[in-house]
Amino acid sequence: MTILTYIVMVAEAILCARATSASPLQVVTDSGVLYGFVDPSAPAVRQFLGVPFALPPTGTHRWLPPAALTTSTFSINATSFSPSCPQIPLSVQALADVSSPKGGNQTEFFPIENFSEDCLTLNVWAPTHAEKLPVFVWFFGGGFQQGGTNSLYYNPTTWIQRTQAHIVVSVNFRSNIFGFPNAAGLSEQNLGLLDQRASLEWVRANIAAGTALFPSQITMTNDTAQANFAAVGGQLGCAVGAGQVDCLRDVAWQDIEALLVSNASIPKFLPIPDDRVVFTDYGARYTAGAFARIPAIVGTNEHELNALEPGEDALGNQTFLCTAAKTAQLRDAHGVATFRYRYDGNFTDISPPGFSGAYHASELPLLFGTAGKFHGPSTRYENVVGALLQDLWLDFARDPQGGLKRAGWGSFEAGKAVLLGDVDVPMKVMELKELDGVCAS
Numbered sequence: 001m002t003i004l005t006y007i008v009m010v011a012e013a014i015l016c017a018r019a020t021s022a023s024p025l026q027v028v029t030d031s032g033v034l035y036g037f038v039d040p041s042a043p044a045v046r047q048f049l050g051v052p053f054a055l056p057p058t059g060t061h062r063w064l065p066p067a068a069l070t071t072s073t074f075s076i077n078a079t080s081f082s083p084s085c086p087q088i089p090l091s092v093q094a095l096a097d098v099s100s101p102k103g104g105n106q107t108e109f110f111p112i113e114n115f116s117e118d119c120l121t122l123n124v125w126a127p128t129h130a131e132k133l134p135v136f137v138w139f140f141g142g143g144f145q146q147g148g149t150n151s152l153y154y155n156p157t158t159w160i161q162r163t164q165a166h167i168v169v170s171v172n173f174r175s176n177i178f179g180f181p182n183a184a185g186l187s188e189q190n191l192g193l194l195d196q197r198a199s200l201e202w203v204r205a206n207i208a209a210g211t212a213l214f215p216s217q218i219t220m221t222n223d224t225a226q227a228n229f230a231a232v233g234g235q236l237g238c239a240v241g242a243g244q245v246d247c248l249r250d251v252a253w254q255d256i257e258a259l260l261v262s263n264a265s266i267p268k269f270l271p272i273p274d275d276r277v278v279f280t281d282y283g284a285r286y287t288a289g290a291f292a293r294i295p296a297i298v299g300t301n302e303h304e305l306n307a308l309e310p311g312e313d314a315l316g317n318q319t320f321l322c323t324a325a326k327t328a329q330l331r332d333a334h335g336v337a338t339f340r341y342r343y344d345g346n347f348t349d350i351s352p353p354g355f356s357g358a359y360h361a362s363e364l365p366l367l368f369g370t371a372g373k374f375h376g377p378s379t380r381y382e383n384v385v386g387a388l389l390q391d392l393w394l395d396f397a398r399d400p401q402g403g404l405k406r407a408g409w410g411s412f413e414a415g416k417a418v419l420l421g422d423v424d425v426p427m428k429v430m431e432l433k434e435l436d437g438v439c440a441s
């Protein structure tokens with residue numbers, strides 16, 4: 001099962017405060033002077049791709065937290081995506097060979113080529129006119145094993161061309177053994193999450209100050225013994241002990257990923273609770289009020305586990321719906337505004353096998369405006385649902401407390417939720433107990 005992280009930051013921003021007078025496609029940032037471009041297919045959208053936000057985590061920087069870039073005045077040709085961070089491309093895993101939306105490899109969600117350790121970059125898409133606008137920061141999913149920003153479905157140019165009212169930033173971060181090594185002797189283990197944090201700091205410094213954060217779904221292991229990293233080192237000729245991490249810094253990343261492919265018994269490398277970056281008991285922290293008290297949208301899809309093969313909705317409900325319900329309850333207990341939804345969209349171009357319906361992440365192509373680009377055109381109704389999602393997310397970004405209420409989305413505190421993308425009505429207000437009833441203990 002692949003769990004997608006879904007974090008969005010919303011902020012008031014002005015990208016062009018420091019645009020040079022020469023052209024709106026030249027923007028001065030801490031990373032250097034970005035030279036962006038406009039694609040004829042989205043003529044009102046500026047694109048700045050492959051912008052570094054930290055030093056490359058290579059050589060002696062491998063397995064260390066992201067290091068700040070020295071402020072630079074160099075020119076950066078921000079016209080193409082950087083490589084994605086090292087990973088086992090989903091296409092070479094057995095998982096991809098079963099029925100899926102593409103009848104095989106899910107290339108629309110996951111990058112399948114161009115990987116490198118020099119990958120800590122972000123991409124910025126903004127309207128050509130400069131004004132104060134909300135910013136969405138997108139962290140791709142992939143269960144902390146795979147993923148990258150160079151993904152067909154995560155390109156927001158169509159969305160921004162349509163609204164002309166927001167900015168999107170997407171971020172590369174390290175995953176698997178490179179992002180979550182859990183190696184003896186390192187002072188930080190959750191490097192991939194520290195990458196995400198460093199990117200948010202870049203956005204704050206160069207675009208704006210953040211105001212809202214969605215909660216993320218995090219899978220955790222509790223391998224306090226750090227045995228997995230040590231065993232991988234042993235299998236690559238680096239003996240367990242004080243010099244093991246340094247020894248492994250000299251092994252090519254390709255050889256490390258190749259070992260993970262060849263030996264299926266090696267457990268996944270995942271975030272590790274350290275009670276600083278990743279916590280042991282999120283429920284307790286919520287109860288104590290130790291969380292970001294800002295409005296959030298919390299939702300799930302009708303058939304989360306159907307992406308690759310028919311899954312069990314009972315298990316999908318327990319895994320996704322009921323954790324969403326619990327999160328909303330814990331937030332509501334502190335009076336923090338929460339908006340619940342279930343997405344039910346079932347469109348042939350996104351779910352070609354039919355059975356998959358509203359599988360995990362299937363709402364994203366409608367939100368990003370990429371539905372209809374890869375498996376035949378979208379239907380008229382599908383476009384209506386996509387535009388609705390885009391407008392609702394923007395309503396929330398503009399006014400996290402009141403925007404969705406004005407749009408007719410009943411709030412959690414009022415005992416309401418919404419069904420999005422049902423067969424006939426794009427947005428239906430429903431009773432919370434109808435949505436979350438199966439979760440009542």
Ligand SMILES: *[C@@H]1O[C@H](CO)[C@@H](O)[C@H](O)[C@H]1NC(C)=O
Pocket residue numbers: 077079080
């Ligand atoms: C920027 O990169 C593009 C290709 O990505 C290339 O066509 C162009 O010549 C480059 N510009 C400069 C100034 O290097």
Ligand SMILES: *[C@@H]1O[C@H](CO)[C@@H](O)[C@H](O)[C@H]1NC(C)=O
Pocket residue numbers: 091092096097098103104105
């Ligand atoms: C998935 O991609 C791999 C590598 O490109 C290819 O060998 C395999 O046949 C593909 N699987 C399907 C079901 O398309």
Ligand SMILES: *[C@@H]1O[C@H](CO)[C@@H](O)[C@H](O)[C@H]1NC(C)=O
Pocket residue numbers: 081113114150
């Ligand atoms: C991978 O990199 C090559 C060479 O730079 C480029 O031609 C190709 O388009 C890239 N692939 C993707 C999916 O970006």
Ligand SMILES: *[C@@H]1O[C@H](CO)[C@@H](O)[C@H](O)[C@H]1NC(C)=O
Pocket residue numbers: 231232235263264265266267
């Ligand atoms: C595969 O990895 C496991 C776990 O690290 C290890 O116990 C086993 O010896 C490895 N297999 C081979 C053939 O190296």
Ligand SMILES: *[C@@H]1O[C@H](CO)[C@@H](O)[C@H](O)[C@H]1NC(C)=O
Pocket residue numbers: 222224273280281
């Ligand atoms: C992780 O393991 C340690 C040691 O066995 C234990 O004390 C701790 O409670 C565990 N944490 C979780 C979240 O299971």
Ligand SMILES: *[C@@H]1O[C@H](CO)[C@@H](O)[C@H](O)[C@H]1NC(C)=O
Pocket residue numbers: 312313314317321342434435436437438
């Ligand atoms: C999953 O939850 C929904 C409510 O949101 C419910 O309608 C459905 O019957 C549940 N499915 C199963 C198999 O429990």
Ligand SMILES: *[C@@H]1O[C@H](CO)[C@@H](O)[C@H](O)[C@H]1NC(C)=O
Pocket residue numbers: 303346347348354355356357358
């Ligand atoms: C999705 O719609 C197709 C018809 O287009 C139907 O065959 C399939 O059963 C539907 N899937 C779900 C999960 O409702």
